[in-house]
Amino acid sequence: MRIRLSEPTYGEEEIAEVLESLRSTQVSMGAKCKGFEQAFARYAGVKHAVFVNSGSSANLLAWFAIANPLFRPPEGCKGLYPGAEVIVPAVTWSTTIWPIVQAGGIPVLVDCDPLSLQMRPEAVEAAIGPDTVAISPVHALGNSCDLDALRRIGQRHNLVMMEDTCEALGTRWQGRMVGTFGLLGTYSFFFSHHITTIEGGMVVTDDDYLADLLRCLRAHGWTRDLADKNRFGDSSALDTRFAFVNTGFNLRPTELNGAFGLHQLPKLDGFNAQRRQATQALSAGLAPLVAQGDISVMAVTPGADPAFFGFPLLTRDAVTRRALAEHLERSGIEVRPIICGNMARQPAMAHVRHRVAGRLDGADRIMDCGLYFGMHPGYDNADVAFVVDRISEFFQ
Ligand SMILES: Cc1ncc(COP(=O)(O)O)c(C=O)c1O
Incomplete structure (x- = not known):
């Protein structure tokens, strides 16, 4: 798979x-x-x-x-x-x-x-x-x-x-x-x-x-x-x-x-309904890992009805993130950084006039500990179960 x-x-x-x-x-x-x-x-x-x-x-x-x-x-x-x-x-x-x-x-x-x-x-x-x-x-x-x-x-x-x-x-x-x-x-x-x-x-x-x-x-x-x-x-x-x-x-x-x-x-509405269904199933499947503190998943902003683009999660630290990413890729699940991570740390910014306002601790954590895997309308129960099992086995 x-x-x-x-x-x-x-x-x-x-x-x-x-x-x-x-x-x-x-x-x-x-x-x-x-x-x-x-x-x-x-x-x-x-x-x-x-x-x-x-x-x-x-x-x-x-x-x-x-x-x-x-x-x-x-x-x-x-x-x-x-x-x-x-x-x-x-x-x-x-x-x-x-x-x-x-x-x-x-x-x-x-x-x-x-x-x-x-x-x-x-x-x-x-x-x-x-x-x-x-x-x-x-x-x-x-x-x-x-x-x-x-x-x-x-x-x-x-x-x-x-x-x-x-x-x-x-x-x-x-x-x-x-x-x-x-x-x-x-x-x-x-x-x-x-x-x-x-x-x-x-x-x-x-x-x-x-x-x-x-x-x-x-x-x-x-x-x-x-x-x-x-x-x-x-x-x-x-x-x-x-x-x-x-x-x-x-x-x-x-x-x-x-x-x-x-x-x-x-x-679009049908696609997003499928995205929402898969998001709920993934969230439920990963809930034990969230409860244990192994990962956090994206918290929906109160007031929002989201249409997840990918399924992001954050691990406790950067070492775990790297190991999890390798495990998932080896298992057939493509993963990537959360957008570009903290853009202030991208080399291009050295040539771009900009200002950083305050500390970027949250952005750093998202970059160092975050990844996401694909989330699309074609997801079925078997896909959800496969992803949940591969992530769960890593933390066992
Ligand atoms: C937040 C954001 N802005 C702009 C773009 C650019 O869109 P496009 O890839 O269609 O040029 C993207 C691409 O994914 C994006 O994620």
Whole structure:
């Protein structure tokens, strides 16, 4: 038996839709991408969803929109100016952080709770300085940050909130989808995520103006995809196919990605129900080890209805973590570090202007003692029993 970190979740429907796109020769961003955006916005309960070619691109687009001269911040807030600070959790993926730096900001790393794996609200508040303009909660591994606490802090200090939800599609906070609480939220549809478009990402917002700014920056700075073509400047005298009103990238998805999205999204609730079932069974199976103090498993933040992305656990110390990881790999269970561990300890940070606010003891513990194994909709009882037995035999 082999438990891999991820398993494919697509089938004949996605393949047939892709083939239809290829045969039609409409392969660059078009009706299928638009249809997926509309369906996604409806599903998430937001006004706008802007589809891009990865979750990293979604973060890039979001931060460059916030840094753009045409950005209109919510009342009392500021955009991202050169040297402005953004608070991020120390335990996150690299491309939560790089786009902030690329857009001219300074990431400020704060500690995470080793039980819930989420950024600590009290560490966020303590990290705020005169140049702090934004906060980027990351809902790690399908759990949720304490969004009530973070929203209160954001409101008290006039901070823009950009939720990196790339690991938590379908996770809810007080009944509402995470990623829809901030000014913007981003999602990823990479192969191993809750649904996949092979590669792909989404930015969501309720702000009409900001949505057009995102669409403009997504594709060349031109006006083609804007709801209001003259929003950023009068281009009526120009050929409307080639009117440029801003800087921009090309972060567009293809119709093949849109084709996947159209068929994957209706399956999301079912996939997440299966994830929740497997999570409960694994938690029950591992409960004796938790009671003995051999491991801790991710504690769901009160108020969250999670959709576990992987199944993380922490051992007592780093030596045990290493031995357990070797045992599981030898037994056919793939394991990996919890996201990137403490990003402050990644070599790249030596070249990146940043600030570490306070101690990162929780993030260090997550890095040194944490691992996770795969959690996907295909899990059955035999998979759960196999994983529980292999972990239990290690501690015997
Ligand atoms: C928290 C977080 N942000 C951003 C990303 C980037 O997403 P993508 O792999 O689609 O570029 C990931 C990837 O897994 C992630 O975990």
